[in-house]
Amino acid sequence: MTYCMGLLLQEGLVMVADSRTNAGVDQVANFRKMHVWESPGERMVVLLTAGNLAISQGVVGVLNDGLGMADGPKQTPMTAATMGDVARLVGGAVRAVEHVDGPSLRAHHVDFDFTAIVGGQIQGGPLRLFLVYSAGNFIESSPETPFFQIGENKYGKPILDRVIRYGTNLADAAKCALISMDSTLRSNVSVGPPVDLLVYRRDALRVATRQSLAENDPYFAEVRAAWSSGLRSVFSSIKNPPWDIGAQ
Amino acid sequence: MTYCMGLLLQEGLVMVADSRTNAGVDQVANFRKMHVWESPGERMVVLLTAGNLAISQGVVGVLNDGLGMADGPKQTPMTAATMGDVARLVGGAVRAVEHVDGPSLRAHHVDFDFTAIVGGQIQGGPLRLFLVYSAGNFIESSPETPFFQIGENKYGKPILDRVIRYGTNLADAAKCALISMDSTLRSNVSVGPPVDLLVYRRDALRVATRQSLAENDPYFAEVRAAWSSGLRSVFSSIKNPPWDIGAQ
Numbered sequence: 001m002t003y004c005m006g007l008l009l010q011e012g013l014v015m016v017a018d019s020r021t022n023a024g025v026d027q028v029a030n031f032r033k034m035h036v037w038e039s040p041g042e043r044m045v046v047l048l049t050a051g052n053l054a055i056s057q058g059v060v061g062v063l064n065d066g067l068g069m070a071d072g073p074k075q076t077p078m079t080a081a082t083m084g085d086v087a088r089l090v091g092g093a094v095r096a097v098e099h100v101d102g103p104s105l106r107a108h109h110v111d112f113d114f115t116a117i118v119g120g121q122i123q124g125g126p127l128r129l130f131l132v133y134s135a136g137n138f139i140e141s142s143p144e145t146p147f148f149q150i151g152e153n154k155y156g157k158p159i160l161d162r163v164i165r166y167g168t169n170l171a172d173a174a175k176c177a178l179i180s181m182d183s184t185l186r187s188n189v190s191v192g193p194p195v196d197l198l199v200y201r202r203d204a205l206r207v208a209t210r211q212s213l214a215e216n217d218p219y220f221a222e223v224r225a226a227w228s229s230g231l232r233s234v235f236s237s238i239k240n241p242p243w244d245i246g247a248q
Numbered sequence: 249m250t251y252c253m254g255l256l257l258q259e260g261l262v263m264v265a266d267s268r269t270n271a272g273v274d275q276v277a278n279f280r281k282m283h284v285w286e287s288p289g290e291r292m293v294v295l296l297t298a299g300n301l302a303i304s305q306g307v308v309g310v311l312n313d314g315l316g317m318a319d320g321p322k323q324t325p326m327t328a329a330t331m332g333d334v335a336r337l338v339g340g341a342v343r344a345v346e347h348v349d350g351p352s353l354r355a356h357h358v359d360f361d362f363t364a365i366v367g368g369q370i371q372g373g374p375l376r377l378f379l380v381y382s383a384g385n386f387i388e389s390s391p392e393t394p395f396f397q398i399g400e401n402k403y404g405k406p407i408l409d410r411v412i413r414y415g416t417n418l419a420d421a422a423k424c425a426l427i428s429m430d431s432t433l434r435s436n437v438s439v440g441p442p443v444d445l446l447v448y449r450r451d452a453l454r455v456a457t458r459q460s461l462a463e464n465d466p467y468f469a470e471v472r473a474a475w476s477s478g479l480r481s482v483f484s485s486i487k488n489p490p491w492d493i494g495a496q
Contacts, residue, residue, distance in 0.1 A: 154400075154402030154403050155403070155406050157435045158403050158406075161434055162434070162476065162480070163480075171488040171489055171493060172483075172488075174489050174493070175488060175489060176483065179483070184406075186406060186410070187406050199491070199493045199494075201494040204494055208492070208494040209493050211491060226485070227486065230482030230485065230486070231410060231479070231482065232411075234474070234475065234478030234479065234481075234482060235411060235423070235424065235427070235475075238423060238427075238478070239470070240419040240423060241419055241422050241467060242467055243447070243457040244456070244457060245418050245419060245422070245447045245449065245457050246449040
């Protein structure tokens with residue numbers, strides 16, 4: 001499986017993805033689920049994918065080759081005029097892969113399993129974040145719902161629900177996303193490092209930082225250890241139930 | 249949906265269930281998912297159910313009416329000789345309901361959605377905990393895997409994974425189960441209070457305490473508030489990422 005999240009905040013964007021894929025427990029491998037199209041000073045687009053790896057790679061392939069939209073010339077995330085066009089392009093790429101591979105997958109009783117998060121900014125336009133479904137349709141984030149998750153999203157949702165608001169700063173958001181990833185890594189073996197993390201500051205039109213965090217990355221390890229020991233001390237500080245539960 | 253958990257520890261048993269059910273967002277109601285059969289000094293059996301409410305109520309009905317096992321006389325959780333027999337009885341009750349209702353449910357494209365956790369102790373026998381599947385088969389907990397969850401289990405799994413060990417004492421286990429329930433309540437509107445909690449001390453053969461915790465229960469509210477503010481302060485105490493993420 002996979003766990004990816006995209007957070008669109010007042011200050012900018014935080015995108016995080018694990019990199020484990022598995023086709024059965026004896027075929028576990030690492031593949032990058034984060035794809036970046038950047039022309040510094042002009043555009044920064046980042047895509048996170050979850051689901052069937054062949055579909056995901058097919059979608060990225062179609063995006064790089066370019067796709068004709070509404071009878072116009074072929075477009076890629078490097079040439080699309082707006083982030084709305086980028087979202088439509090990703091949706092179109094999903095439909096193109098479904099058109100080619102869908103019937104064979106159905107014949108083999110394989111679900112067409114794919115979701116993506118795509119976000120970024122193109123010169124002259126706003127920073128936007130979209131969640132694209134396997135049908136190629138999509139929704140956009142809003143200040144009230146500033147993050148999207150795909151894949152194994154439930155383990156890591158409580159901490160995002162507690163901490164992430166539209167006004168959360170980028171440093172806190174990156175820290176929180178790593179804690180959310182940590183909770184998922186601990187509870188689900190199908191999600192694994194390295195963890196890809198990208199931070200984008202609104203209107204910069206270039207990536208602020210992009211990190212690939214191995215299990216032994218010093219900062220990631222410190223966050224995980226501090227969170228774990230902090231949780232334990234909060235847990236210990238909460239008083240015991242007041243009910244009589246019999247003799248010790 | 250539902251969220252229930254059963255923890256079998258060295259000191260005894262902790263069982264916790266929410267009580268929200270819904271059939272569509274306009275049919276939300278409270279039903280108890282915890283069922284107790286107790287003969288103080290002789291036996292204490294507790295069942296938690298998740299899934300289709302009609303199936304769950306059907307299973308409990310069959311258990312109370314009694315079920316003939318292997319050509320013997322009808323048995324109920326109050327008459328079964330061992331906890332193994334109780335688990336087989338629950339499995340048999342699920343199969344009895346499936347036999348009657350399964351074909352009609354399938355005709356209406358409704359999954360036969362049911363899981364249960366059943367635990368307890370009968371005089372002369374050990375304390376045991378089982379997870380019963382919709383097919384009526386079941387697995388048993390062990391010191392290495394001392395808890396089971398059913399229903400919306402993922403939100404609340406990370407804290408159980410971090411805290412619960414076979415040697416965890418009953419007070420800590422009850423506290424941890426309430427925190428696990430809190431994480432689920434916050435992230436999923438289909439899980440709701442009151443929260444039913446039962447603690448059983450090994451070999452007592454009677455319930456130690458049974459609580460129904462409304463949202464405004466003083467202890468539950470205190471745990472929720474202390475956990476929330478504690479998490480925030482641990483979060484704040486963790487240092488920011490070391491990477492340059494551009495000007496503030």
